[in-house]
Amino acid sequence: MNYRHAFHAGNFADVLKHAVIAQCLEHLKKKDKPFRVIDTHAGIGLYDLTSDQARRSPEFKDGIARVLDAERPDAVEAALAPLLGVVADLNRSRGLEAYPGSPEIAARLARPADRIQLCELHQEDARTLDQRYAKDAKVKVEARDGYKALKAIVPPREKRGLVLVDPPFEDRDEMAHMAEAIMPALEKWLTGTFVFWRPLKDIWAAERFDVGLAEWLISEQRIEPEKILRADLWVRDLSTEGKLAGAGVVIVNPPYTLEAQLLALLPWLAETLAQGEGAGWRLDGAIGEGSLMVDEF
């Protein structure tokens, strides 16, 4: 396990993923009943952008830093508000020095009665997480394989909740591992909101994952087709070699407000975060049946 998220914290892919989960959490808070958050690949929770790792690979400068510097139309501001609220709280009276990982976003947006379960396989990172949330009674950290844990944890006591599956994709077969682990979990908790992150390095592998998942969910009426949403962003032509050019999320049971928010956010992100020719985005709610909306610069 060589992947260290500290090199990538706050990049374009984090901004999209974190904007989505922050909106999902805000939506869950609209009802009084407590909810459960399960983060299968948690990372260390909070990232120091002045650290050696962030300085050696300052991807946040082309991600969250650009977002904060840009003029944001009202609809974009609304879509980003829950995430930017957390970022602002972490950087009070300072410039941009800290960026939240998914655990920190959940810990800051959830209420005391909600429950957050974080899995992290890297032992040192799991210890860091454990120390960070030792005094937060709603957070439980488990130093274990998130895929195995997911099968055991779902369905939780709470009827509603959010599962984030955000693996490092170091392994060539990660997409297949993810599909294998999530299907039984979805089957057991069809009312949960699931967010699956995947890179657009191999566009066909991502397509196989998305279409396979959508077809499986729609078959036997597990989920209605409109309850699956896919949001992708690429900051330069996807065929360019080198650093990650594109990534996105597949969301099962998204909040009904999310599609409109993403429709405002994605074109703005593609323009604001572009790193060259060919930046673009897509948002679609009928995976495998032809895209609902596709745009490109």
Ligand SMILES: C[S@@+](CC[C@H](N)C(=O)[O-])C[C@H]1O[C@@H](n2cnc3c(N)ncnc32)[C@H](O)[C@@H]1O
């Ligand atoms: C992309 S990072 C997670 C970032 C985090 N979700 C966020 O948004 O801030 C992936 C993390 O998964 C961890 N990891 C790798 N394999 C794992 C597994 N099977 N179970 C749990 N964690 C794993 C890595 O150590 C790494 O910290």
